[in-house]
Amino acid sequence: MSTQAVSSTSPAPATGRSEWLEGPGPGLVEGTVGGLLREQAAAHPDTVALVATRHDGSAGRWTYAELLDEASRVAGTLLELAGPGGHVAIWAPNVAEWTIVQYAAGLAGVVLVALNPALRPGELEYALTLSRSTVLLHADRVRDHDLTGVVADVVPRVAGLAHVVSLSDTDRLHGTPLDGGSPDMPERSAPDAPAMMQFTSGTTGRPKGVLLAHRSLLNNARLTMYTAEARDGAVAVAPLPTFHTAGCVISTLGPAVLGGTVVLIERFEPGAVLDAMHDERATILMSVPTVLGAVLHEARRRDGQAPALDTVLVGAATVPGSMITAVRETFGAFVHNLYGQTELSPVLSLTRRSDTADDLVRSVGRPLPHTGARIVDPATGDVVPLGTVGEVCARGYNQMLCYYDDPGATAATVDDEGWVHTGDLGSMDDRGMITLTGRLKELIIRGGENIAPAEIEVALAEHPAVAASAVVGLPDPTWGEIVAAAVVTHEPQEPGFTDELAAHCLERLTPYKVPVRWFLVDELPMTPSGKVQKFVLRDQLDA
Secondary structure, three states, X not given: OEEOOOXXXXXXXXXXXXXXXXXXXXXXXXXXXXXXXXHHHHHOOOOEEEEEEOOOOOEEEEEHHHHXXXXXXXXXXXXXXXXXXXXXXXXXXXXXXXXXXXXXXXXXXXXXXXXXXXXXXXXXXXXXXXXXOOEEEEOOEEOOEEHHHHHHHHHHHOOOOOEEEEOOOHHHHOOOOHHHXXXXXXXXXXXXXXXXXXXXXXXXXXXXXXXXXXHHHHHHHHHHHHHXXXXXXXXXXXXXXXXXXXXXXXXXXXXXXXXXXXXXXXXXXXXXXXXXXXXOOOOEEEEOHHHHHHHHHHHHHOOOOOOOOOEEEEOOOOOXXXXXXXXXXXXXXXXXXXXXXXXXXXXXXXXXXOOOHHXXXXXXXXXXXXXXXXXXXXXXXXXXXXXXXXXXXXXXXXXXXEEOOOHHHHHHHXXXXXXXXXXXXXXXXXXXXXXXXXXXXXXXEEOOEEEOHHHHHHHHHOOOOEEEEEEEEEEEOOOEEEEXXXXXXXXXXXXXXXXXXXXXXXXXXXXXXXXXXXXXXXXXXXXXXXXXXXXXXXXXXXX
């Protein structure tokens, strides 16, 4: 992989404006996801690259050479079924096949469409249709969710979906190795070509397909590891879901750029994570605050010495100071608070080891190298003075290619100067440190999952007894936020009606989106123009 020259642009906001312009760092690499695996298989053929559970429940370990060999076999199948540039959807939990397919898609030059295994039938049909997937790879079951049954129901309604393959059908999945599985096989993708489609929720309700390039994913993983000062050969325990960029980019490609190992946790249990940390002599833990808090609690509950860590990467919400202190005392690790979103592949900023204790608690750090950030007035788009709250915007190699097949949404998010408007509110100091203060968007973030209130409100509107509804997030010590719904009904309802509403939503929505707090109200607070004042409603419900 070739590298570009390091940016010479001064990073400091020297003019009093809240703007950080592409700070220095190692040169950007021009490579692909498949190329990364080939390169590491050549450099570290006998190093363990992946520790994971297969779909059949068996444990597995793959060296880089073995991972390349298996990925090349799956790549042959994907190229046969989808053709160059085709869209291949994967619907599965954190099993080894997910990572194998991710690399296989990179080798084959097809676009991987990442699907949440908790999707309900309507959600799956929507995602497959929007993404124009021609191939679906799926697990048979996730806990009590019968994926095979859902697939049988949904697939006939999805135009253009030509091939469906179960991950348990290993004979069908493993075809003729692409170019014999040779480490010097030719590239079938370009660095700026689409590598993956991720789904993100927005305030309009239905998820949008975010198209991300190889170059963006590869460099974001690399520069996140560089900024966190992760060591070559690091072993990372990865309990975050692979269908998110945090799981399949930072958790998976991050260790790979270091020539290290990813230990994939299929089903998050604090004890399983601790065991993996100990057994694999892990040095890095990927997490969100809810995951980190649960692992920390389990470590304190157990007798004996907690496993040692060097680095903890945590995102989705700011980490309390007490948790940072407890992690350092328990595991000896430095906690890096990071911030980003799917549209940014995903990391924008990260705290450094040289930051002060106050910085670690109050901020999400400075932007990664080669990444610009600014704070703008949401009304005018003008860059605001240092210390002033506005909308966080970002620009750089890591930004999305587009919202797939949605130029209107893309134009609404990426302005004429190429800045991605995150919808998050924050401020910047004279060192480029970003402090988040809230969100312009109405997303609810529950345990690291983004939830669009409008999607739930659409589902509630389908119930004949519901006249109006508004969904908001309420603070929660465990999840960060929980989903709450205020509902106006046409007629007074009997006790137990909210259970009926919950069941109604569960038929249409992924379980974590279903409200857990219900409020039957006579009216919703409205603006003069007829819009629900959600900040007023949130305060009312929280009280």
